[in-house]
Amino acid sequence: MASIKNCIDWNTNAVALTLAGRKDEAISTIKKSLKVLETLFNASKQGMEIPELQSTSSQQSSYQPPVVSVPIATSTNVNSPANLFTFYPRMFRITSEAKDLSISKILVVLLYNLAVASHMDAITEEIPDPQHLKKVLELYETAMRVAHTSWNTADAEQLLCVLLALTNNVGHIHSHLLNFQQTRESLSLQMHLLARATEENPLAMEDYEIYFESVCVFLDGHDLCLAPAA
Template sequence: MSVPAAIIDLNNRAVSSLLQGDSDAAVSSLTAAMSSLQNLRDVELEEQKQQQQQAPPLSQHWLAEKILESLSGESPMCSIPLSFTNSESADGPGTFTLFNHALTISNSSSLMVSSVAKNYDRLLAMILYNMGMAFHTQAVRSGRSEELRGALQLYEMSFSVVENAWVRFDVDDLTLFLMALMNNLGHIHSSLYNAPQTQICIEWLTALAGHPAFLRLMQRDQYAPFSLNLLVVLKQQQHHCSPAA
């Protein structure tokens, strides 16, 4: 069973809503997309029950190191800047700039003819990330901590999907997901003055920044916040660690 255009359309409709500043409509579209995706997944699993192969065991190595391995497959994921939150930042232990981009997939992608099972995790992670982005941008506008914590939970759910299914991701998609998630998790933890969690996000970003896939991303201006955040927080760390004159 191939991935239907309806799921991609619902996600992209949500992105359009985010561009218009309508977070509620975006969440509604993404909830419908998630429900449709789950229903298709259940049907496909039932159809392929006898042929289903057990997934390979997860490596015990740190995920940021494992993306150094070459992964095959298409990388149809791209990000759409949400200009109304441009350059929003948070004050806290390490200042982060929000990566104000939603993730989308083109209907022309060959992913459309691929099975739901093959792409379920990538689609689910994308939907959860975009739901987190909807709450995140809403929190930036309203200043409400409960919306910020809602975004945090959704980002963590998206990360959990990526963490447990990284072998099914193309290396560029995987890098984009992890950089976006760790950047925005760092933005939230920095806003909430959670210094230990902020430091973990910095360590992830630092590890990921050394990968060639990240260097390719950095050739596009829209990914500049990743490098800017690293430069700022690492400079702050160097300042704090320097001996007093």
């Protein structure tokens, strides 16, 4: 039976395939990994013992976060000019320091990666298909449900970058589909999560740049204003 290590290796391969422009292969690879993880996740919930992931890094090596973001597009320009959110065009690679990551955390990362690869395909179409975007939204929301039901506060802080990416891209789809209430909720959650970033748990500068392009519309009075400038 395939292991957690296999799933992480497949995820790394999927990121590389996406960078090489082979998105269909990347998506198939992530789906294969998700099938294994789903089986392991359900087994763990039933009390079955799952072998822990072992770190392959040496004790002398410098600290490396459990996940790192990898840009999969050189531009965030997409066919959604009035969108309040800037699309977050990055996937996450699970590093050799992932020994503390539970199955649920790895599951969330892979669900996000599957969603963002499909999301990029949808929004680079000449006319983005709303049904395509809704299917992508379901993937993001599934990842968020897993995090909500399986993670504690420490887990959320460890993978804050993933939660922010999820929230941002969920908001991007809601804004594109003109779901105003859900867009407001995404902006509010984004503000809350950004406030959790600290010196001990920082975000990459390029992430701040993307996220604050979205939340800046929310800073004046904490309300969403869609009125055009005078």
